[in-house]
Amino acid sequence: MFEWLSDNRASIAAVLILVMTGTFVWSIVVGRRQARLTANDEVFGDPVRTKGGWYWAVCGVSALFLLWSYYSWGVGRAYFPNAANEMCQIAKLEEAVSPIKAALPIGSRYYKSTLLASRNSDQLDNLEAQLEGTVFSDAEKSELLDVIGQVRELIANSSNPANMGEEPKAKLLSLAERLNELSSYIHAGPNGLTPSDEALAQPKWGTTFTEIPILPITERGMLFDAASVEAAEIAGAFNKIRNKFSANDVLIDDIKTRIEALKEINESGEFDELERANREDYVKAVERIFKRLDDGLIFPAAALEDVDTAIANLDATARDAQGGLRFADALFFPGPGIVKSRTQCTEQGPARWLPKPTDVVATFARLANPDVESGGGYRGFPLLWWDWLPIADVVAFFIPDWIADVWPGEYASHGPDGTITPNFKDKLLAFAQGDVSLGHVPMLDGHIWDSLFRVLVALALGIFLGVPLGLLMGVSRFFKSFFDPLIELYRPVPPLAWAPLILTIFGIHDDGKIFLLFMVAFAIMVISARTGASGVLLSKIRASHSLGATDRQIMWNVILPNAMPEILTGTRIAVGVCWGTLVAAEMLAGTTGVGFIENIARTVSDYELIWVTILIMGILGLVFDLIMRWIIQRTIPWRGMG
Amino acid sequence: MADLVCENLSMTFTNPQTGAAVHALKDINFTLKKGELLSVLGPSGCGKTTLLNLIAGFINATDGNAKLGGRTIDAPGVERGMVFQQGALFEWLPVSRNVDFGLRMKRNNPKENEELVEKWLDIVGLQGFGDTPTYQLSGGMQQRVALARCLINDPEVILMDEPLGALDALTREKMQSLVLELWKETGKTIMIITHSVEEALLLGERLFVMAPRPGRVHKEYRLPFAERGLQESLREIKHDPYFSEVREEILTMIWDMEEEIMGRV
Numbered sequence A: 001m002f003e004w005l006s007d008n009r010a011s012i013a014a015v016l017i018l019v020m021t022g023t024f025v026w027s028i029v030v031g032r033r034q035a036r037l038t039a040n041d042e043v044f045g046d047p048v049r050t051k052g053g054w055y056w057a058v059c060g061v062s063a064l065f066l067l068w069s070y071y072s073w074g075v076g077r078a079y080f081p082n083a084a085n086e087m088c089q090i091a092k093l094e095e096a097v098s099p100i101k102a103a104l105p106i107g108s109r110y111y112k113s114t115l116l117a118s119r120n121s122d123q124l125d126n127l128e129a130q131l132e133g134t135v136f137s138d139a140e141k142s143e144l145l146d147v148i149g150q151v152r153e154l155i156a157n158s159s160n161p162a163n164m165g166e167e168p169k170a171k172l173l174s175l176a177e178r179l180n181e182l183s184s185y186i187h188a189g190p191n192g193l194t195p196s197d198e199a200l201a202q203p204k205w206g207t208t209f210t211e212i213p214i215l216p217i218t219e220r221g222m223l224f225d226a227a228s229v230e231a232a233e234i235a236g237a238f239n240k241i242r243n244k245f246s247a248n249d250v251l252i253d254d255i256k257t258r259i260e261a262l263k264e265i266n267e268s269g270e271f272d273e274l275e276r277a278n279r280e281d282y283v284k285a286v287e288r289i290f291k292r293l294d295d296g297l298i299f300p301a302a303a304l305e306d307v308d309t310a311i312a313n314l315d316a317t318a319r320d321a322q323g324g325l326r327f328a329d330a331l332f333f334p335g336p337g338i339v340k341s342r343t344q345c346t347e348q349g350p351a352r353w354l355p356k357p358t359d360v361v362a363t364f365a366r367l368a369n370p371d372v373e374s375g376g377g378y379r380g381f382p383l384l385w386w387d388w389l390p391i392a393d394v395v396a397f398f399i400p401d402w403i404a405d406v407w408p409g410e411y412a413s414h415g416p417d418g419t420i421t422p423n424f425k426d427k428l429l430a431f432a433q434g435d436v437s438l439g440h441v442p443m444l445d446g447h448i449w450d451s452l453f454r455v456l457v458a459l460a461l462g463i464f465l466g467v468p469l470g471l472l473m474g475v476s477r478f479f480k481s482f483f484d485p486l487i488e489l490y491r492p493v494p495p496l497a498w499a500p501l502i503l504t505i506f507g508i509h510d511d512g513k514i515f516l517l518f519m520v521a522f523a524i525m526v527i528s529a530r531t532g533a534s535g536v537l538l539s540k541i542r543a544s545h546s547l548g549a550t551d552r553q554i555m556w557n558v559i560l561p562n563a564m565p566e567i568l569t570g571t572r573i574a575v576g577v578c579w580g581t582l583v584a585a586e587m588l589a590g591t592t593g594v595g596f597i598e599n600i601a602r603t604v605s606d607y608e609l610i611w612v613t614i615l616i617m618g619i620l621g622l623v624f625d626l627i628m629r630w631i632i633q634r635t636i637p638w639r640g641m642g
Numbered sequence B: 001m002a003d004l005v006c007e008n009l010s011m012t013f014t015n016p017q018t019g020a021a022v023h024a025l026k027d028i029n030f031t032l033k034k035g036e037l038l039s040v041l042g043p044s045g046c047g048k049t050t051l052l053n054l055i056a057g058f059i060n061a062t063d064g065n066a067k068l069g070g071r072t073i074d075a076p077g078v079e080r081g082m083v084f085q086q087g088a089l090f091e092w093l094p095v096s097r098n099v100d101f102g103l104r105m106k107r108n109n110p111k112e113n114e115e116l117v118e119k120w121l122d123i124v125g126l127q128g129f130g131d132t133p134t135y136q137l138s139g140g141m142q143q144r145v146a147l148a149r150c151l152i153n154d155p156e157v158i159l160m161d162e163p164l165g166a167l168d169a170l171t172r173e174k175m176q177s178l179v180l181e182l183w184k185e186t187g188k189t190i191m192i193i194t195h196s197v198e199e200a201l202l203l204g205e206r207l208f209v210m211a212p213r214p215g216r217v218h219k220e221y222r223l224p225f226a227e228r229g230l231q232e233s234l235r236e237i238k239h240d241p242y243f244s245e246v247r248e249e250i251l252t253m254i255w256d257m258e259e260e261i262m263g264r265v
């Protein structure tokens, strides 16, 4: 069932998108009709105007879904399931011809030859200008000037079409012809090409880690795939063509010997270290420019014109051959499209970091599968499930080992026959360390539960310690003045600033995180309980005194309930802040939890997983808040009614 | 012999900002016999609330003392019940838990409490409202709860600080009758503060008109209207010529005091 859903996610998305589009339109129609009905009932600014309006919620949700689907290419994949595969083949062709294009003003603004000539000439000018201020002798200076002149000549010679040899000319011509043939091949269209079985057996788009199947599965794809093979060969041939001729060969040999001679003088040992370094630097700079020019990479612009035209022709043909795909690409695949890199085709633009809704759900379902053996969960640990928890572990958690240590008596030692008879002290230690069998209880388990558990324990501790202290601070000068500076000193520090310290002290396991969260919750609970306690009306306190209540009774029966709204609001805030802090703390250290998953996902750039964790956190936060709202509704309906 | 006696009762506040002394009360002397109904009237700021707080034991006098049944008052106690203007009910509790609050604090038998609550809700006219949250009651009903809560404790003196001040005219009149009825039936000593001259006349068997700066008893009346109010309708009493005469006299008196305050300021 899950497999089937997963494999057909594109079709499911297609249906969903249609439904959502319908819902979107329908909600707008309903909304507009409702707006007309109530138009005259309420004046602007009347809070009643914000009541109701569920249809706008539907409208917003469906709009969000549609936008998400669109920018993640969900729409494109739903209605053009083969588009990515075809675009991948086109990207292959693009990749194959890119070395040729790089030499032409198609891939960049100028011919590569133009850039080589102009940049190196500029650098020669610079060197020449610097020559006057160098340490060389006058004779050497004129020699260097001569060499620079020769290198200039090299550039000039290469750029002159008249100098070009017959062989490179012929090669370029045949290359242009091969390109034109390739264009005709593409223009002729896919005649009888059938995708290979291997290609058809590939997983569908989105169901593998590399996302896009790389072997062509359509006729058009086959055509482009085949063209890309030929194009790669042509590009290889193009890379081998050199503009070499005898006039330059002579020049090159001459320059080489003259530079060698200069180098020898530098190394003769006549110069001190600094002078030698300066001389070597200058000569090396000249040599570096020369080396860039000595292997015939500068062609006359006129010589490349044929290739240029052929490539432009190939581009145009390829564009035509794409047919309807071009429009699909422009309309439904926002962003730069698909790029083929060495071994795979990848989506670029928003689709890269924004996974498709169906993919997120599929990833979530995979993680939510509690069967860790068959690939569920994350890193061998389920997302949220249950397991048998030994009761002994729970007991051991509450009984510290030192209780056994301080128990009177000594631990047993091995007897003469080599065996040990444990005494009571040993048994107590086993108890404290959980080395006993007390049966098992079912317990929640998994990454989400681990995160939840940390928050809940910290929150409970924060409430049970923070509320009493806060109440006391609200009624007692001593408690207020004594604890106020302490709490106000640590509270304003962002919790994450404490994290490194606390994780060092308590370790990276639950203790550290729980303590960190406890600090957060505690401060919030103290402050809210204190505000609630000090906000109690004096007349209520006086009335209770007159009714014979003792101080303790007033605390329990008047001040605590009176502070309840603030305490609950504080709890609500604390839940939110704890949750946020926890995820960050889990990203710092640990081996389980939602934040841990996101941290790993971040390091491997698994955007789907990142979005899944974001979604989990959002949903859990929402659930928390709904529960808190429900509790508040139930427990303090009298809020603000006094 | 549970008389309320004030001897040279004085209260001086120190303004925390300026450090200036405010003579809220100076040398108050009076004796309120058991079962008497005293209403206290005076311009705003003349120390009425301060006087009541002293007797309730919420604050301690700077000089002189107040005694109830011979014992000096130095702390709040169950024998002196308080009824505040408003906001002193526990809105998180239903009516019945509000009413038996004092009994529960004494750890009284819950069953007995239940019966007493029934009885007192009946007396103040709130039968069947035991489970209603107090914030769902009208202002008049809330004051009935406050009265029942105070009376169920069986105090010797009932102190009321403008208990009907926040009520509308009609409710107020009904509540005035209720106070008179309760006074008659329970025979409690009642001290009631009000800023309404009519109310003070209607409810005051005795009536103090206080004057400000320093707060003192300016004039004392003994009036027949409270007794009469037990039989006659309050509205008729208000048309009595004597009633009108006293009312005008007191109004003029307070008017003059206000003038004086304004003049001095």
Ligand SMILES: Nc1ncnc2c1ncn2[C@@H]1O[C@H](COP(=O)(O)OP(=O)(O)O)[C@@H](O)[C@H]1O
Binding pocket: B013, B014, B015, B022, B023, B024, B042, B043, B044, B045, B046, B047, B048, B049, B050, B051
């Ligand atoms: N806690 C206090 N601190 C300082 N001054 C106070 C305090 N309580 C009351 N006063 C002053 O005492 C005077 C009497 O106040 P109060 O008894 O409330 O007057 P009343 O109730 O008659 O309107 C006023 O001038 C008031 O400003």
Ligand SMILES: [Mg+2]
Binding pocket: B048, B049
């Ligand atoms: Mg007052």
